[in-house]
Amino acid sequence: MLVIENLVGGYGETDILTGIDLTVAPGEILTVAGTNGAGKSTLAKAVVGLLPRMSGRILLNEQDITRVPVEQRALSGIGYVPQVANVFGSLTITENLEVVEGVKNPRQRIAELFELFPAIAERRRGRASSLSGGERQQLAFARALMTRPGVIVLDEPTAALSPIMADESFRRIGELARTGTAVLLIEQRARQALAISHRGAIMDAGKVALSGPAQSLLADERAAQLYLGVAHAG
Amino acid sequence: MTSFVELLLSGITSGLIIGLAGLSVTLVFGIARFSNAATGDTMTLGAYGALMGTSLTGSLLAGGLIGLAAGALSAILAYVLVFRPLQNRSPISSLLASIGVAFFIRAVLGVVFGHDQMVFQMDLVRPFRLHGVRIQPNDLKFAGVAILTLALVFVVLHLTPIGRRMRAVADNPLLARVSGIAPRPVMFTLWAIAGAVAAVAGILLGMKTVVSPESGWDMLLPAFAAAVLGGIGHPVGAVLAGVIIGVAQELATPFVGFTYKIAISFLVLLLVLLVRPRGLFGKIEGVR
Ligand SMILES: Nc1ncnc2c1ncn2[C@@H]1O[C@H](COP(=O)(O)OP(=O)(O)OP(=O)(O)O)[C@@H](O)[C@H]1O
Ligand SMILES: [Mg+2]
Numbered sequence: 001m002l003v004i005e006n007l008v009g010g011y012g013e014t015d016i017l018t019g020i021d022l023t024v025a026p027g028e029i030l031t032v033a034g035t036n037g038a039g040k041s042t043l044a045k046a047v048v049g050l051l052p053r054m055s056g057r058i059l060l061n062e063q064d065i066t067r068v069p070v071e072q073r074a075l076s077g078i079g080y081v082p083q084v085a086n087v088f089g090s091l092t093i094t095e096n097l098e099v100v101e102g103v104k105n106p107r108q109r110i111a112e113l114f115e116l117f118p119a120i121a122e123r124r125r126g127r128a129s130s131l132s133g134g135e136r137q138q139l140a141f142a143r144a145l146m147t148r149p150g151v152i153v154l155d156e157p158t159a160a161l162s163p164i165m166a167d168e169s170f171r172r173i174g175e176l177a178r179t180g181t182a183v184l185l186i187e188q189r190a191r192q193a194l195a196i197s198h199r200g201a202i203m204d205a206g207k208v209a210l211s212g213p214a215q216s217l218l219a220d221e222r223a224a225q226l227y228l229g230v231a232h233a234g
Numbered sequence: 235m236t237s238f239v240e241l242l243l244s245g246i247t248s249g250l251i252i253g254l255a256g257l258s259v260t261l262v263f264g265i266a267r268f269s270n271a272a273t274g275d276t277m278t279l280g281a282y283g284a285l286m287g288t289s290l291t292g293s294l295l296a297g298g299l300i301g302l303a304a305g306a307l308s309a310i311l312a313y314v315l316v317f318r319p320l321q322n323r324s325p326i327s328s329l330l331a332s333i334g335v336a337f338f339i340r341a342v343l344g345v346v347f348g349h350d351q352m353v354f355q356m357d358l359v360r361p362f363r364l365h366g367v368r369i370q371p372n373d374l375k376f377a378g379v380a381i382l383t384l385a386l387v388f389v390v391l392h393l394t395p396i397g398r399r400m401r402a403v404a405d406n407p408l409l410a411r412v413s414g415i416a417p418r419p420v421m422f423t424l425w426a427i428a429g430a431v432a433a434v435a436g437i438l439l440g441m442k443t444v445v446s447p448e449s450g451w452d453m454l455l456p457a458f459a460a461a462v463l464g465g466i467g468h469p470v471g472a473v474l475a476g477v478i479i480g481v482a483q484e485l486a487t488p489f490v491g492f493t494y495k496i497a498i499s500f501l502v503l504l505l506v507l508l509v510r511p512r513g514l515f516g517k518i519e520g521v522r
Contacts, residue, residue, distance in 0.1 A: 048412055074414035082412070088405040091398070098395075099402045101414030143413065 001025055001061050002078075002151045002182050007046055009054025016042045017054070018206040024151065024182040029173065031214065033190035033227060034203035040186045041083050043203070044155045047184065048080040049073045060151060075102040079149030083156050083186075086140035089129030093120050096128050096139055100146035113142040116172075133160040137169070151182045158189055170196050190227065194218050202227045239367045241484045247373045247442065249480020250380035252499075254435035255453055256460025256472035257387065258428045264404040264467035265424045266321070268328035272312060273432050273457055275339035278450030280305035280433025281440035282343055285352055294354070298437050305433025306426040308339065313425040336451065344447040351444040376438045383434045384473055387427060391469065396423050404467060456483075456499040463506045465513030475514060478502075 002024040010016035016039045024030045032040055045051045047058060049070035058066050065073055074080070088096050097110045114121035117138045123131065128139055137157060144152055154173065158166035166189060174196045177183050187193035194200045194214040201211040202223060210223050217223050255273055262270040284301025288294055312335045320327045359371045391397040396419065402410045403420050411417065435457075436450050443449070460479055464471025479502055483495040490497065506513060 050408060050412070070408075070411040071414045071416050074412055080412050082409065085406055085409060088402050088409060090405045091401060095398055095401075099398050099410075099413060099415065101416075147414070 001059075002047070002184065003057075003059040004043075004047065005057040005059070007043070007054060007056040007058070009046055009051050009056070010042070011052055016206050017046060017051075020056075020203075020206075020208055022184075022201055022208065022211075024184050026150065026182050027177055027180045028199065029177045029183040029185055029193075029197040031190065031193040031197040031200040032184065032186045032203060033188070033193065033200065034209075035227070038203040039206040040203055041155050042206075044080065044082075044153045044184070044186060047151075047153050048078055071101070074147065077147065077150040079144035079147060079152040081137075081140045081144045081152075081154045081157055083159070087128040087131070087136050087143065090127060092127055093124045093131070093139055096143050097146055100143060103146050103148075106146070109146055109148070113145060116145075117142050134162070134165045137161060137165075141169075141172070145176075149181065151184070152176065153184045153186075155186045156188060157185075158187065158192075166192070191218065236366045236368075238485070240369075241487070242481060243367070243369065244373060245481035245484030246477055247377045247380075247480070248484060249477035250377055250384075250473075251435050251438050251442070251476075252453070252456045252460050252480050253473035253476025254380055254383060254431050254438070255457035256464060256476045257384065257469055258432040258435070259457050259461040260464060260467055260469055260472040261424060261431070262428050263461065264469075265400060266313075266317060266328070266421065268317075268325040268332065269458065269461075270428070271329060271332040271454060272309075272335040272339065273428075274450035274452070274454035275336040275343075276305050276309055276429055276432040276450070277436025277439065277453060278343055278445070278447060279308050279339055280429075280436040281445045281449065282347055282352075283433065284437040284440065285354065285445060288354065294356070298434075301437045302430045302433045305431075305436070306429040309425040309429025309432070310422060313421060318421070336454075340447050340451060347447065349447060351446045352440075353444050354441045356441060372441070376442055379434065380438060383431060387431060388469070390427065396420070400424060452496065455496065455503070456480075459499040459503040459506075463502055463513050465515040468513065468515045471513060471515035 004020055004022045007017050007020040008015055020043060022030065032043065034040055042051060046054050049068065057064060060076060060078065065076065088099065091099065094110065097113060098106060103109050114124065119135050120139050120142065128136065131139060137160065141157065158169045161169060170192060173183060173185060185193055185197065194217055197214040199212065200214045200217040201208045203209065255277060258273050259270060280301040283304030284297045287300025288297025291297055316331050316335055317328055320331055356372065361368045361370045391401060399415050399420050400423060402415060403417065439449060439453065456479055460476035461472050463475035463479065479499055483498045486498050487495050
């Protein structure tokens with residue numbers, strides 16, 4: 001269970017996030033959408049502990065983790081797939097997974113993940129820098145899943161993917177949530193993301209402008225016009 | 235022809251020493267992200283440590299290990315006292331601070347040991363001839379020790395969990411932290427290895443030539459040249475580049491004379507920076 005309370009913060013003097021309250025329950029997918037520069041990635045960084053300056057509170061399973069350093073948060077069960085630079089290019093596929101700390105039974109876990117992501121399993125001895133964009137995204141996902149995190153933060157996991165691979169990705173995310181993981185999903189493909197989500201939040205200028213059950217956001221004329229783009233078939 | 239081969243062999247040995255120093259520079263650059271100007275003087279410190287150790291224990295091997303430990307310890311100390319407090323500042327602050335550390339080490343060594351050259355008491359071994367080529371057995375030993383050291387470093391980097399963590403931090407420090415890798419053990423290991431490797435380079439240089447408080451500082455340019463030519467942050471590249479530079483220096487000696495062979499490093503450095511700034515093996519990706 002992830003709870004974000006009155007989150008304010010930024011990289012330097014100016015506040016990028018200006019007061020955010022959000023909750024993601026176990027097994028739930030929360031889609032966060034919004035225009036470029038709204039502060040979505042900044043929100044993700046605050047949750048995983050990478051934002052240089054912030055106030056407010058972040059709770060993980062009722063524990064206040066606001067002051068907990070990044071690597072400690074990772075160990076306590078927050079998985080994160082950054083928007084960019086999300087694999088170790090100079091390490092092999094296997095090493096990308098082996099290097100993750102705090103994994104019980106890493107060999108077995110790697111085998112499980114290779115079963116889940118056959119495309120990268122085939123390339124396991126190759127360097128991650130040799131992977132295609134889609135494969136890279138799968139490796140980043142697998143790396144974040146190594147610790148069997150209770151909460152996972154995905155920053156635009158489908159951005160570089162073809163429509164077919166994006167569908168595949170959404171399917172995996174749905175499955176992950178069904179195993180009880182809380183998913184904070186940042187997405188540009190907002191309609192598709194909301195379709196598999198329980199709830200959604202639309203950010204604008206560092207604030208949550210609109211939030212609610214995914215279905216009602218999808219049905220909301222105003223949200224649709226302002227933030228989700230024109231509806232299109234398929 | 236035979237004298238060419240002799241120069242080549244001697245160049246390979248000197249080149250391996252430069253390669254070790256370049257490896258130290260490139261490891262620090264890759265993980266701590268600044269050019270460590272104290273690398274040369276850490277070499278000198280290692281050589282003096284080994285001299286002291288040898289005269290204390292009567293054994294070159296034990297003395298060498300003491301010198302190695304001295305190099306590792308001084309590097310860790312410099313990290314804790316100087317580089318760690320500066321780690322969130324710009325790389326220029328750390329570079330400038332490392333010049334300070336370099337001067338400090340040299341000054342202390344000068345005060346403690348004086349400025350006269352010192353030598354290792356080594357058994358005099360006659361060179362032997364192979365197909366007319368004169369081979370110095372000691373050169374072979376030095377090359378062997380250098381190669382062994384390099385092999386050890388690569389085993390640590392590529393076959394151990396801490397080495398994997400070090401490469402992860404070098405590749406992408408934020409992703410490393412997100413993956414639960416604590417920076418502290420990685421940094422301590424880095425500095426221990428960087429200091430030890432520099433010390434081995436200094437000890438071998440001292441055994442091959444002489445030891446004076448300035449001997450390591452003079453090696454800084456070749457070491458930087460090797461790191462840059464190898465593609466900064468690229469360990470294998472630094473070693474190979476070191477060998478190339480060592481050989482080039484040695485082969486140039488008949489033409490430019492002993493005093494100016496060091497200029498070869500400068501020339502290499504300049505050429506690489508102008509023509510191929512990412513070095514022989516560096517990636518095309520820009521500086522992060
Ligand atoms: N490392 C940084 N240092 C300073 N400012 C930053 C940094 N990263 C982002 N910003 C600023 O913070 C604001 C929000 O950026 P953020 O990356 O969170 O947006 P986003 O909603 O994820 O956008 P996108 O959809 O393009 O990914 C922007 O104005 C951006 O310029
Ligand atoms: Mg973003």
